[in-house]
Amino acid sequence: MRLRSVCFAIAAIFLPSAALAQAWIPTSEVEGLPLQVTTNGITNTVYLDKGGSARIVTPGGRTISASWTAASGRLCLNTGAASECWPYAAPFQANQPVTLVSSCQSSSTWLAQSVNSIPPPASGQRGERGR
16 A cells, blocks of 8 residues: 555454453554555555554555554554544454455555454453353
8 A cells, every 4th residue: 555645544443352352452462463454455564562653565565664553442543644544443353354444544454464362351240241
């Protein structure tokens, strides 16, 4: 995907389990792992690293530094020259591509080939169905 002066693309995933939502911290499931993001037939690899830093690796191997935020049901990337946000209300799921439209009206398909484990609810919190 080529960076445009206004937008570039990312997507979000929907939550399959209410129990997962209780312990989920946005991006914890993919922090540091590669996300394949395809827009207009071009696939970039996006890494959401700790502390809000991000890397976008182009098909040609060029790395673009960026930052990310996840708040109020939105995942946003900012390269300094471009900024774009996508709906993000639930964790990415391994090998489940999702296509969403961004704040710049750009459609992208996201794929996490693997995800980090999401920790169980803290001691004293009840899981799904009161367990």
